Amino acid sequence: MGAEERFFPGLDGVVAAETRISFLDTVQGEIVIKGYDLIELSKTRSYVEIVHLLLDEALPNADQKAEVESKLKQEYDLPAEVLNIIKLLPEHTHPMDGLRTGLSALSGYDSQLDDCTRAVNVNRAYKLLGKVPGIVANSYRIINKHEPISPLQELSYSANFFYMITGKQPTALEESIFDRSLVLYSEHEMPNSTFTARVIASTLSDLYGALTGAVASLKGSLHGGANEAVMHMLLEAGSVSKFEELLESKLRNKDRIMGFGHRVYMKKMDPRALLMKEALQHLCDAKGDDLLYRMCEAGEKIMEREKGIYPNLDYYAAPVYWMLGIPIPLYTPIFFSARTVGLCAHVIEQHNHNRLFRPRVHYIGMRRA
Numbered sequence: 001m002g003a004e005e006r007f008f009p010g011l012d013g014v015v016a017a018e019t020r021i022s023f024l025d026t027v028q029g030e031i032v033i034k035g036y037d038l039i040e041l042s043k044t045r046s047y048v049e050i051v052h053l054l055l056d057e058a059l060p061n062a063d064q065k066a067e068v069e070s071k072l073k074q075e076y077d078l079p080a081e082v083l084n085i086i087k088l089l090p091e092h093t094h095p096m097d098g099l100r101t102g103l104s105a106l107s108g109y110d111s112q113l114d115d116c117t118r119a120v121n122v123n124r125a126y127k128l129l130g131k132v133p134g135i136v137a138n139s140y141r142i143i144n145k146h147e148p149i150s151p152l153q154e155l156s157y158s159a160n161f162f163y164m165i166t167g168k169q170p171t172a173l174e175e176s177i178f179d180r181s182l183v184l185y186s187e188h189e190m191p192n193s194t195f196t197a198r199v200i201a202s203t204l205s206d207l208y209g210a211l212t213g214a215v216a217s218l219k220g221s222l223h224g225g226a227n228e229a230v231m232h233m234l235l236e237a238g239s240v241s242k243f244e245e246l247l248e249s250k251l252r253n254k255d256r257i258m259g260f261g262h263r264v265y266m267k268k269m270d271p272r273a274l275l276m277k278e279a280l281q282h283l284c285d286a287k288g289d290d291l292l293y294r295m296c297e298a299g300e301k302i303m304e305r306e307k308g309i310y311p312n313l314d315y316y317a318a319p320v321y322w323m324l325g326i327p328i329p330l331y332t333p334i335f336f337s338a339r340t341v342g343l344c345a346h347v348i349e350q351h352n353h354n355r356l357f358r359p360r361v362h363y364i365g366m367r368r369a
């Protein structure tokens, strides 16, 4: 059989890698991360613990957790030149493009750039995890003509990230919901961005290049960009009835509804979305305003009735970030920041068990006689 007869558009159903990192077990209904259920982890563990799990292969004890936190904090500082490069970007630049530029520029500061051994890569991953929140927050601020903000060492990693993007320290509820969103976004098997990073790493290109490519992939509205699109839709509608009308008219026009559907969970709700739905309810209760919750539920019902399609994580992460006071253009960069650890784990695995990705095509062009 020729390669052209085994063509799967969008690589739907194709197994692209062997991995010990994660697996969407659609039979048991579990997102398996290093053997654990991500949903259970998100209820009991914080983001820095997931960092240790994904980079150091085990859940940390209390001392190890404190060590991770302190290792990340030591890496907060950004080279001044990286911020200067971002200052050259035009005002309308999307923060994902600011992030892509800043991340790419960091490679020049790595004196071991050509060393892709595991220990060096893990160390590099910690450095990146320390710096990405600062790039996200400050590229947004610089592009919007605000002065860069400095991190607060006394806050936890997640609370500091929240502080840098909103300018205010989170309440305990805000910190725990924001941290949970980071855990839920941290790793998800083989989405387009992870595949992109692994394809780049398979040429033995470095972690910065692999992650820079992943930012570009994640920006698209069929992937991470959907969370921003969801919030724009909710704001455009502004009420339950107008949101229902908007969705119905989009469906009549055969438009895609952002925040719904998933290549792997097409016939049921993304389990991560359910946790963000609960978080939205808590935030609505705390603020005494449940409009967004009611709008989202109404949207869910329409999509189930009309298309048999369910929310993915982006659908409920968007209103949660809105209720947390986070600017919309930062939703996808936050998704990327959280996913940085998963991406690093995949690039490290790819470098350690590498075979170049080089697929074939089904040629449908003409042949010359």
Ligand SMILES: CC(=O)SCCNC(=O)CCNC(=O)[C@H](O)C(C)(C)COP(=O)(O)OP(=O)(O)OC[C@H]1O[C@@H](n2cnc3c(N)ncnc32)[C@H](O)[C@@H]1OP(=O)(O)O
Binding pocket: 010, 221, 222, 223, 224, 226, 255, 256, 257, 258, 259, 260, 261, 262, 263, 264, 307, 309, 312, 313, 314
């Ligand atoms: C955290 C994340 O990154 S999750 C993904 C975030 N992205 C989004 O929310 C964007 C909206 N969703 C989508 O576009 C899709 O569901 C994707 C891209 C996520 C998955 O797409 P695919 O696996 O390629 O599914 P595909 O595009 O083949 O869709 C299958 C059917 O469902 C329909 N469908 C899928 N998603 C949607 C949607 N969001 N709105 C309307 N219809 C949809 C398609 O029109 C198609 O119907 P048809 O067979 O009648 O033509």
Ligand SMILES: O=C([O-])CC(=O)C(=O)O
Binding pocket: 185, 187, 188, 190, 191, 192, 223, 262, 263, 312, 313
């Ligand atoms: O798995 C996917 O294709 C997209 C997704 O939900 C994620 O990256 O979290």
